[in-house]
Amino acid sequence: MAGAFLVAGAAIGAMAAWGDGSTPGEEAAEYAAAATTGLRTDLEPVVTRFHRFGELESAQWVMHWPRDLPWTPQSAQERPMFAVLHLKPGQVQRLLDGRRGKPADAPAFDTDDLPGGDGLPASLAPYVPADAAWVAVPELDEVLVRAHRGVSVSFDPASDTVVIQCIDALDPDEVQKRTAEGQTFLITPSPFVLPT
Secondary structure (H helix, E strand, O other): OHHHHHHHHHHHHHHHHHHHHHOHHHHHHHHHHOOOOOEEEOOOOHHHHHEEEEEEEEEEEEEEOOOOOOOOOHHHHHHHHEEEEEEEEOOOHHHHOOOOOOOOOOEEEOOOOOOOOOOEEHHHHOOOOOOOEEOOOOHHHHOOOOOEEEEEEEEOOOOOOOEEEEEEOOOOOOOEEEEEEOOEEEOOOOOOOOOO
């Protein structure tokens, strides 16, 4: 019986949502478009989150965010971020010196910038060198990027380009305040100095 009320409630809610004349497909498209920043080139959000990589010449990025609904599952409230960083000459090599890297696959791209794809948003494709020799250095992922999970970083030393994918990127040097079992404590990040 409770299931019948839930189904009826969902049907009424759907009819109310489409009462403005839009179709379910249009509603989904509007939601998806509102759930992404589209291509951005402003540096402040990138510098805040990825300043440990060194000096930037330019950056292109896209972020997805969840719709603010009380019944949205926790995993759907994550904010994936995709960024292409173009560092000043020599910066990538300085990061990689003395570290063991391994060849990495070239980034794959989705057909659009909407959430739910498996690759990088399509609008980033023109900013990623087609002939790059990508290198991954897993030990640097968590040192350079602070995110809740899903950190993937690929470097191209020849073009000083970095491609980053992560979930909920934060400032890696920000002191965090946590509360556990009634006690509040601070987590201070380890200091990081770029290799010279």
